Amino acid sequence: MAAIQHTGDNYKDGSKFIQAAVDRPRHVNRTLDYMLGAWPGHDRLDPARVGVFGFSVGGFTALVAVGGVPDMAREGAFCAEHPDDWPCRMAKEHATGSSPSQRPASAWVHDDRIKAAVVVAPALGPTFTSAGLANVRVPIQLWRGEDDPILRHSCFAQAIYDALPSKPEYHVVPKAGHFSFQVPCSDALARRAPDLCTDEPGFDRVGFHKTFNAAVVDFFGAHLPVQ
Numbered sequence: 001m002a003a004i005q006h007t008g009d010n011y012k013d014g015s016k017f018i019q020a021a022v023d024r025p026r027h028v029n030r031t032l033d034y035m036l037g038a039w040p041g042h043d044r045l046d047p048a049r050v051g052v053f054g055f056s057v058g059g060f061t062a063l064v065a066v067g068g069v070p071d072m073a074r075e076g077a078f079c080a081e082h083p084d085d086w087p088c089r090m091a092k093e094h095a096t097g098s099s100p101s102q103r104p105a106s107a108w109v110h111d112d113r114i115k116a117a118v119v120v121a122p123a124l125g126p127t128f129t130s131a132g133l134a135n136v137r138v139p140i141q142l143w144r145g146e147d148d149p150i151l152r153h154s155c156f157a158q159a160i161y162d163a164l165p166s167k168p169e170y171h172v173v174p175k176a177g178h179f180s181f182q183v184p185c186s187d188a189l190a191r192r193a194p195d196l197c198t199d200e201p202g203f204d205r206v207g208f209h210k211t212f213n214a215a216v217v218d219f220f221g222a223h224l225p226v227q
Contacts, residue, residue, distance in 0.1 A: 002035050004028065021124065022072070024061035026109040028052065036113070049224040051116040053216065055181055056150075059122030063160070066117050067135035069105045070127035078126040078155065086150045087123060114138060116223035118216050119168075120181050121148060125156030130163040140168035141219045143212075145176030147200050169219065173212075175203040184209060 004027050036047050054062030064070060079088035120143040142164075144157035151157070161170050173180070177199055184205045185197035199205050 002031055004031055021057050021060065022103060024057065025064040025111075028061060028065045028114075029109045029111045032111055032113055046227070047113060048227060049115070050113045051118070051220045051224050052114050053118045053120070054122070055120040056178070057123045059119040060124040060127075062117045062119050063122060063128065063133070063136065064108050065111050066114050066138045066140075067110050067112075067133075068128060069108055069132045069135070070124060071129065071132060072103055072124075072127055074126045074129075075124060082153070085152065110135075116220060117141070118219060119143070119157075119160070121145060121151060121178055122157055122160055123151060125151065125153075125159055128160055128163055130165075133160070133163045134165055136164060137166070139219075139223045140164060140166075141171070141216065142168040143171045143173065143181065145178060145180055146172055146174050147176060148178045150178035171215070173208065175200045176208065177203075180205055180208065181212070 004024075006024055006027055032050065036042055036045060036050075039045075052062045052065055054060070060070070075087075075091070079085070079091060082088055083092075116139045118141045122142075142157060142161055144151070148156075161168060179196045180199050180203060182196060185193070190197040
């Protein structure tokens with residue numbers, strides 16, 4: 001397993017939030033190049049059994065990596081209607097002089113080495129249309145929280161479900177919020193970052209993750225079988 005610390009969008013540095021979002025698929029591609037090539041342990045990896053897991057902006061990243069082509073101008077139109085939504089406030093806060101809406105379709109990096117994807121609470125959902133997802137052909141497991149206050153509208157996970165050419169394995173988790181999909185917090189982290197660690201009353205994050213983790217492992221096991 002490889003986890004990427006995206007330049008300008010990580011726990012130490014959030015200075016390039018918007019640019020990092022559009023660069024993330026390229027980061028995935030370069031990571032696979034390294035892991036399957038230059039990494040000293042590459043001979044222990046099976047290049048036919050590559051999957052990608054993405055949460056939130058990572059979900060957007062996974063969709064692009066497996067063939068999705070977003071139209072970033074659609075995010076601007078969405079935010080014009082919903083300026084107070086969390087994604088739109090973040091985009092405004094981290095705006096730079098260059099607009100990702102100017103990015104041509106040919107600039108998005110895909111990777112056909114990826115054979116399956118788990119997409120969790122995907123951000124930037126309004127950027128995808130049926131045409132933009134037409135080339136996504138790998139099996140998808142799609143998740144969203146029923147009570148997600150961050151991605152509140154049906155034009156996120158639900159719209160992606162509706163637009164995918166082949167319907168994914170779809171899970172809508174009762175009472176789950178956006179950050180419910182992150183690992184259960186330690187007491188110390190809960191004190192430092194209560195917004196990331198607080199769930200709706202009655203939601204058992206520890207119990208949910210036992211089910212969630214098993215479902216993800218089973219999905220990848222089914223679609224990336226040992227040859």
